[in-house]
Amino acid sequence: MTLAAAVRSDFILAGGPQAAQWLARRQDFRLHGDHGGRLHLAVRGMPQQGATASGGRWLALADLIEGRLEDAAGDADGFPQKRWRGRFAYADWRDDSDAIRVFTDHFGSLPLYWYQRDGHYAVASDLRLLLDAPGVRREPDPTAVYHYLNFTCIPAPLTICRDIQRVEPGTRLTLGAAGNRCERYYLPEYPADLHGSDAQLAGELRERIIATVQDFRPHADEGWGCFLSGGTDSSSIVSILARQGGAQVQSCSIGFPEAGYDELDFARLAGEACGARPHLAQVDHHRALGLLDSVIEAYDQPFGNASAVPTLACAELGHSHRFSLMLGGDGGDEIFGGNQRYAKDKVMETFYGLPSPLKAAARALGNAVGGGNNHLLNRVRNFTRRASLPNPDRFYTDDSFASDYYDELLTPELRRxxxxxxxxEFMRGLYATGSAAEPLHRIMRLDLLMAIAQNDLVKVHRACKQHGVSARFPYLDPALVEYCGRLAANYKVRGLNKRFLFKQAMADILPQEILRKRKQGFGLPIAIWMKDDAALQARVRDVLLDERTRQRGWVNPEFIEQLVELHMAGGWDHSNAIWQLLVLELWMRSHMDAPR
Incomplete structure (x- = not known):
């Protein structure tokens, strides 16, 4: 068994009077242990398992770069994961106790779910494994639904099911008949205490990045590859690994026929510059419609980020070339300062710091000139409105679809x-987590806790698992994140130049065309497809406008019909919202409405 295989496995660890009978009925799992009649374990695949001399037992899904899983069971402070590098979802217990202790890794890249009700409790690696557990009611959580409609995902600790929770990233949970206790052991911090010249710090950062990426390289020369979008993060990982020597590095890239969305030329350029072997494929609207069903099957909660489609296609491409593991550049934007909205927020933060009378005058001017069909004047109005807000309220306006259309979108029942x-309020709570930091660092930490831990890693993990592939994320190595937190904010965004120090550090590693390219992201042209593809239009209307969706009682059917028709007519781009609603309804029908 390899660790990558363990990461792709599943387990259920349960206690309570009916735990053994419930687990024994599962045909897809093997009942693996009856520990003193207190706890019962069922596994699918081959997770890592072990025991200690002191009588402790442990079980883990893990791909550790550094550290030993068996160290956790007897650790004095209970936090060996502070010293672990890599991905892990870990549980340990003693036969003379009914308590389970579980850890998630620093960013929760391997999810764990739990419930406790009527004397029963359980932890599982997939939410769907708990939907038929004793005492669990298949009742959606209305707050989770609302979060999904704003964030495109359901952030921990909530889940789509009211009775089930997800262990938060970087958290230890102790669960037993007597109750539960959660304790967060990890948060990104930003002391910004490193000083030196630009050249000196760029050289140090370069060394850190190279060492970290090389540490994450799989030991075997075959059976692995890299995600390669053509952006700076994935391109730098491929380039560093290719320069390290050994077998030729392979990469997988997905593009689209539509102009403005395809980055395969940049992916090809990055691969050729360092001698990597690229594997390229395109997703058109016909294939995307089929991949919509894969999204519903692959994700254990509703997941409305449309970039799941190309991510699934990329993982499938890797599987077709016999990859069991792929490395991704996730986290690079959030630790090096690469998101476009960081530069925008810097401008807005300057506006927010103006005297109140001056801001009020600017808002009045923006309101006076905006509101018509002039795109530039509307941008002026939107800027003055958003820039007048403090963070995280200002940052939230990028993820506020359901809030913006609260009265029109949601039914009176859901609004109650x-x-x-x-x-x-959820975002405000995350924003307030951690110690004081510069304004840029506070939103970078918010992105790590939200956009990365709750969205991007969920996207990549589930897409990879669907195709029997594991994933590694070198730029989320805790030591590298900690080092970047010691660099002041102006080393990330200087003026309006993003990735200031990173680009200097990578100057002799990446082609200038890659370093200078405009950031595009890993989206897909659903706005075009929904207007031009009759089959996708029919699927949207058949699902969102039918009686079953109306009876769900969450969204106003008249508003949804108006949203769909406006988009189809080309009046406004509502494709992301329509996609979110479509995925939510299809996921509910497939997984939540009836017992499996």
């Missing part, structure tokens, strides 16, 4: 259960 500011 969830307030307009529920998602904003």
């Amino acid at each position: 259960q969830v307030g307009r500011d529920a998602s904003l």
